[in-house]
Amino acid sequence: MRIDVLTLFPDMFTSVLGCSILKRAADPELHQAKAQGSCDPPVSYHLTDIRDFANDKHNKVDKPPYGGGPGMVIQCQPVYDAVINTEALDPRPATRILMTPQGRTLDQKLVQELAAMPRLLIIAGHYEGIDERVIEKLDPMEISIGDYVLSGGELPAMILIDSVVRLQAGVLGDETSADFESFSPGAEGLLDCAHYTRPSEWMDMKVPDILLSGNHGKIDTWRHEQSRKRTQLRRPDLLKESE
Ligand code: SAM
Numbered sequence: 001m002r003i004d005v006l007t008l009f010p011d012m013f014t015s016v017l018g019c020s021i022l023k024r025a026a027d028p029e030l031h032q033a034k035a036q037g038s039c040d041p042p043v044s045y046h047l048t049d050i051r052d053f054a055n056d057k058h059n060k061v062d063k064p065p066y067g068g069g070p071g072m073v074i075q076c077q078p079v080y081d082a083v084i085n086t087e088a089l090d091p092r093p094a095t096r097i098l099m100t101p102q103g104r105t106l107d108q109k110l111v112q113e114l115a116a117m118p119r120l121l122i123i124a125g126h127y128e129g130i131d132e133r134v135i136e137k138l139d140p141m142e143i144s145i146g147d148y149v150l151s152g153g154e155l156p157a158m159i160l161i162d163s164v165v166r167l168q169a170g171v172l173g174d175e176t177s178a179d180f181e182s183f184s185p186g187a188e189g190l191l192d193c194a195h196y197t198r199p200s201e202w203m204d205m206k207v208p209d210i211l212l213s214g215n216h217g218k219i220d221t222w223r224h225e226q227s228r229k230r231t232q233l234r235r236p237d238l239l240k241e242s243e
Contacts, residue, residue: 042168071128094121096140099153103142108183124153
């Protein structure tokens, strides 16, 4: 999968994309070593600075809003040129995404849909947002990470990228580990059960006996029950959805 991000602040992505699972997912050397056919890593990241497409001699891409009011609005032309130029860099069709608090809320179902795409092109807004006319012209999928407002679309874009990349084949160490997490098909859309590790007793608190029994059939049944109980307690709405 190719992931393009169009932003005014590409530096914000350096540490997030350069660490841990997101870094490994795009590391050609690591995947070459493990390769069984293709040696391409599961993902590649490409950051485009919208400012590089400014027509303004000071590289400014924002102007005050028509009609007055606070803040600045990102202009149409640099965003449009950045999208068209970036798309032309690769023949794979890009799913255009605009991060906005006014979009469809990101959930695991949407993450799974996006994870199946060959290429995502994510536009991160800033200030008061982006001139509405270029949004109409580009017609992106509008995605929100929740009902609150952040200063920019960079953090939302990183959240979306992380959620999608960990579902790519070969990214997580244990191939099935994403299948049984909260909201996933393997967990029937419910919350994950509680997890424990060594020591078996800590501050007078014991790990449930069943987990030490070695009986994997019974452990699976127990985990499933725990998952249902937890969901009933914390997110009963998910139980209704799974019925
Ligand atoms: N004026 C906009 C409104 O009230 O709907 C908010 C603009 S916000 C300050 C600036 C940018 O941050 C947005 O263009 C968007 O890209 C990003 N953003 C803020 N909150 C977001 C959220 N919950 N989900 C996705 N993107 C968000």
